[in-house]
Amino acid sequence: MPAPLTLERQTQSEPPAERKKKDTFLREIMKNRYLYLLTLPGILFLIVFNYLPMAGLYMAFVDYNPMAGLYGLKSEFVGLMNFKFFFTSNDWITVTINTIYLNILFIITGLAVQMFMAIGLNEIGSKTVKKIAQSFMFLPNFISWTVISIFSIALFSTDAGVINHVLGLFGMEPVNYYQDASWWPFILVMLRLWKGVGFGTVIYLATISGLDQEMYEAARIDGANRFQSITRITLPMLKTTTLMLFILSIGGIFYGDFGMIYALVGDNPVLRPTTDVIDTYVYRALRMNNDIGMSSAVGLFQAVVGFILVLSANGITRKLSKDSALF
Incomplete structure (x- = not known):
């Protein structure tokens, strides 16, 4: 042996x-x-x-x-009975569409606003003003959605809201925002942008700061103005960063922002047609039925679909622009 x-x-x-x-x-x-x-x-x-x-x-x-x-x-x-419970319910299509729709709005508006805010900050000549602006933009990121919900009530309340008060000054009828679901996709997007725009802006600003300044100097010598430098140099150079952030965001497209929606909307059934997402639906089902298996099944469904979407988006990006792919 x-x-x-x-x-x-x-x-x-x-x-x-x-x-x-x-x-x-x-x-x-x-x-x-x-x-x-x-x-x-x-x-x-x-x-x-x-x-x-x-x-x-x-x-x-x-x-x-x-x-x-x-x-x-x-x-x-x-x-698969736990999966069947969700997919045979009356509301699963509505909450899935709402989740995807709201996330698409968040992704598109978020990337666009973050990019242009970063470009605007980069064009500010004074370093002091730039730092102050960055601080004010980043500050809302540290405010909880519970606090923001109080601001929301102060803004959109029918009787004492600031917006309805302004409408009254112009002789317009007040709007009952908390009884009209059609307004809430717009409201959620605006509040989401206000809270989170600073975080993404920092990423874009770091990318812009790392660009080769010789390209801008050459453009100035050739007679390019600031707008032309932005459209011909800055925006094309931000394509890779934008695609990477987009791919990373796609992975969470089946996840609703439970903290935001539950803090701002709560259990208001009138607003559910446009604000009820998968996560809030599962929370209600778990609270009412104590069905842990169903909530776990939905969580697994969200994770698997998100993983497939990330792989698909990355594969498409790699074919179109290999340098912009994550892997």
Whole structure:
């Protein structure tokens, strides 16, 4: 019987290419160890809140009972019945359309406004004014949706709202925004832009700051004005960043912003035709029926569809512009 292979013999038997790859990887880690250390909190966040919860995916295929063994592992297997509960409900088409429609509005308006805000900031000559403007743009990102909902009531209330007060000054009839669902896609987009435009603007501004300034100098020598420099140089150079942000956003197109919608709209049934999304629907079903299996099934459905959309969008982008693809 041959002697067992020792660790030394195993190492010697490794192909040179494999050993070189390992050495290169370790050297890379050691060389940039402080940079990798900075990424550690983000990695831990992803592991704890994104990967560990994947252990609960089995709930989507069982009639979950927390008393059935450890963590409900002995719950009765029901296959695709939890998915059937959602897809045979009367409202699943409405909430799915609302989710996709609102997210498309958020993505398109968000990318466009962020891009042009970044270009506008970049054109400001005074560094002091630019920093103050950036601070004011980024500040709403730290305000919770609960606080913003109070602002929303102050703006759109029928009796005491600022907007209806202004309409009254011009002799116009007040609008009951909280009883008219048609206004709310526009309201949600405006509030979403106000809160989140600063974050995306910083990304675009960083991209613009990294552009080769010699191109702008050459354009000025050729007689190009500021508008021509923006349209002929800045906008084309932002294409890659825009496509990357778009691909990343596509992955969440089946996820409704539950925190925003529930804080602003709450349980108002009158506004559901345009504001009820998958996440708020699942929350109501979970609260009323305590059906954890169905909510897990819908969460899995959202994740799988989002993953497929990201792969598809990236594949199309790679064919059109290889440099703009994520992978």
